[in-house]
Amino acid sequence: xxxxKHHEHLEKIKDQIAASPELSDAEKSDGVKKVEEWIAExxxxxxxxxxxxxxxxKFEPLLKELGFE
Numbered sequence: 001x002x003x004x005k006h007h008e009h010l011e012k013i014k015d016q017i018a019a020s021p022e023l024s025d026a027e028k029s030d031g032v033k034k035v036e037e038w039i040a041e042x043x044x045x046x047x048x049x050x051x052x053x054x055x056x057x058k059f060e061p062l063l064k065e066l067g068f069e
Contacts, residue, residue, distance in 0.1 A: 010039050 017023065017031040 006042055007039060010035055010042065014039075 014032055014035040017035065018028055020028065023031065
């Protein structure tokens with residue numbers, strides 16, 4: 001799933017920010033918090049996508065009946 005790959009990539013970025021010797025503790029904290037927000041958004045989008053796909057399958061017969069093929 002693309003979202004899973006994206007999540008792994010964000011985790012790597014978060015780890016690199018935390019380990020960066022060039023960033024101050026405040027910059028590391030801010031960077032990690034931002035990436036954690038992105039991870040939460042990514043998970044939320046994945047859940048929304050899954051629900052929409054599920055709903056689509058349920059509405060397909062109704063849409064066919066209404067002539068929206």
